Amino acid sequence: xxxxxxxxxxxxxxxxxxxxxxxxxxxxxxxxxxxxxxxxxxxxxxxxxxxxxxxxxxxxxxxxxxxxxxxxxxxxxxxxxxxxxxxxxxxxxxxxxxxxxxxxxxxxxxxxxxxxxxxxxxxxxxxxxxxxxxxxxxxxxxxxxxxxxxxxxxxxxxxxxxxxxxxxxxxxxxxxxxxxxxxxxxxxxxxxxxxxxxxxxxxxxxxxxxxxxxxxxxxxxxxxxxxxxxxxxxxxxxxxxxxxxxxxxxxxxxxxxxxxxxxxxxxxxx
Amino acid sequence: xxxxxxxxxxxxxxxxxxxxxxxxxxxxxxxxxxxxxxxxxxxxxxxxxxxxxxxxxxxxxxxxxxxxxxxxxxxxxxxxxxxxxxxxxxxxxxxxxxxxxxxxxxxxxxxxxxxxxxxxxxxxxxxxxxxxxxxxxxxxxxxxxxxxxxxxxxxxxxxxxxxxxxxxxxxxxxxxxxxxxxxxxxxxxxxxxxxxxxxxxxxxxxxxxxxxxxxxxxxxxxxxxxxxxxxxxxxxxxxxxxxxxxxxxxxxxxxxxxxxxxxxxxxxxxxxxxxxxxxxxxxxxxx
Numbered sequence: 001x002x003x004x005x006x007x008x009x010x011x012x013x014x015x016x017x018x019x020x021x022x023x024x025x026x027x028x029x030x031x032x033x034x035x036x037x038x039x040x041x042x043x044x045x046x047x048x049x050x051x052x053x054x055x056x057x058x059x060x061x062x063x064x065x066x067x068x069x070x071x072x073x074x075x076x077x078x079x080x081x082x083x084x085x086x087x088x089x090x091x092x093x094x095x096x097x098x099x100x101x102x103x104x105x106x107x108x109x110x111x112x113x114x115x116x117x118x119x120x121x122x123x124x125x126x127x128x129x130x131x132x133x134x135x136x137x138x139x140x141x142x143x144x145x146x147x148x149x150x151x152x153x154x155x156x157x158x159x160x161x162x163x164x165x166x167x168x169x170x171x172x173x174x175x176x177x178x179x180x181x182x183x184x185x186x187x188x189x190x191x192x193x194x195x196x197x198x199x200x201x202x203x204x205x206x207x208x209x210x211x212x213x214x215x216x217x218x219x220x221x222x223x224x225x226x227x228x229x230x231x232x233x234x235x236x237x238x239x240x241x242x243x244x245x246x247x248x249x250x251x252x253x254x255x256x257x258x259x260x261x262x263x264x265x266x267x268x269x270x
Numbered sequence: 271x272x273x274x275x276x277x278x279x280x281x282x283x284x285x286x287x288x289x290x291x292x293x294x295x296x297x298x299x300x301x302x303x304x305x306x307x308x309x310x311x312x313x314x315x316x317x318x319x320x321x322x323x324x325x326x327x328x329x330x331x332x333x334x335x336x337x338x339x340x341x342x343x344x345x346x347x348x349x350x351x352x353x354x355x356x357x358x359x360x361x362x363x364x365x366x367x368x369x370x371x372x373x374x375x376x377x378x379x380x381x382x383x384x385x386x387x388x389x390x391x392x393x394x395x396x397x398x399x400x401x402x403x404x405x406x407x408x409x410x411x412x413x414x415x416x417x418x419x420x421x422x423x424x425x426x427x428x429x430x431x432x433x434x435x436x437x438x439x440x441x442x443x444x445x446x447x448x449x450x451x452x453x454x455x456x457x458x459x460x461x462x463x464x465x466x467x468x469x470x471x472x473x474x475x476x477x478x479x480x481x482x483x484x485x486x487x488x489x490x491x492x493x494x495x496x497x498x499x500x501x502x503x504x505x506x507x508x509x510x511x512x513x514x515x516x517x518x519x520x521x522x523x524x525x526x527x528x529x530x531x532x533x534x535x536x537x538x539x540x541x542x543x544x545x546x547x548x549x550x551x552x553x554x555x556x557x
Binding site for chain 2: 001002003004007008010011014015018019262263264265266267268269270
């Protein structure tokens, strides 16, 4: 499942360029967390449009991920892109003071949607298309917040597994410390994706690649030496998260219905 | 002869803008002395049309846009792709390719094999064409195919049996597969080249393949248009992924030379293939 990074870069930068122009924008905006995905995405955006056309929003909650903020600032300065730091703590705290919870997941989702809301606001203010930073691994297992970090104008890296994004990052020569650090959704201090998902990205991607790209059955994958429990869990995660990958279903009543038989392309007249 | 390949991107569903682009390239190709200018599949409309299919469909006999193309073909032969409103079968729309020359509509091919699986849904919106037929142009006996038609080798067999020395394939093929072994283009580009090499050599024919570039709804059109000689040698390939325009010199006398070196066509037995196929098809039906 190794990629051809040169070809992938060409395809993605061409996509960013074409879709930005078609949407009627000259600029793009993205949330920069200082993690691997948003760093690679920022890098691709700069290659596609130039550093003066990319705006990065760094949106920390208190000091939940100080290392991330430092990395994001470093990436912005390395890429010479404009960045703005927007602290989301006041509005998040205000909400949870009123509706308290101990659930880190609820808090994390709320933060993800707050960042989404700011990104859409800045998209309109700055006339900039929002670049999503979700990768194929996250999309397939549903490791993301619906209408939160999954919301965007276009998704340039949605067909690359996490380990492939890392490969691409290496090719694009992003800072070594970002390539090496443990991926985190920044839900709580010290949180890592792999601990929360219960699998390493290497193993997860190997199984997903076999299931999705090679169209192997769970049984075949288990027979080839992967742990049954893990394979079955991944299959279940894919199934349970389909709703995050689709527009909500509309109950069909009329003869012609949005999503059912009123079907127009996204790039219509563009 | 000089063949111009227009590996373009299009505006999805906007035939006027696309026509404008066609006419600009006609000027460019004519000025450069090209004899034939080939555009990709659905070059007047864009590919991923969905419900737009019926809205952008045009009838060659009555369309003012088509008249402009016919007018342009007085200076240079043209192959264009469009959504064709059927004259006789009201309501049907075909994915068609037209060969225009000296102000006349010489031939229309309606795509037979409409990919309808995975990322493709042509069978949902288009009616299927019903035949493969060769026709005469001022250059050679010629055959037209559209994209997926070329991947079914029966189509090329029909063109070969029909005596074609010039195969023109127009395409809107998205690229897929970017693994470390894919080279400069997508893995699927190799598939088209493999067919081009094989068909040109074993039919002793010039194979002209014109693909699209650009993006539609996340599809990446792979470019990589090419021309193979009747000896199966690649004469040229356009760049992968990006728009490109190129004029190539093609030596048609090679068709004769190739057929004398390798008389595949002389020794071919279409009537025997026909009888065998008939038995096979009947047999399948009886099962």
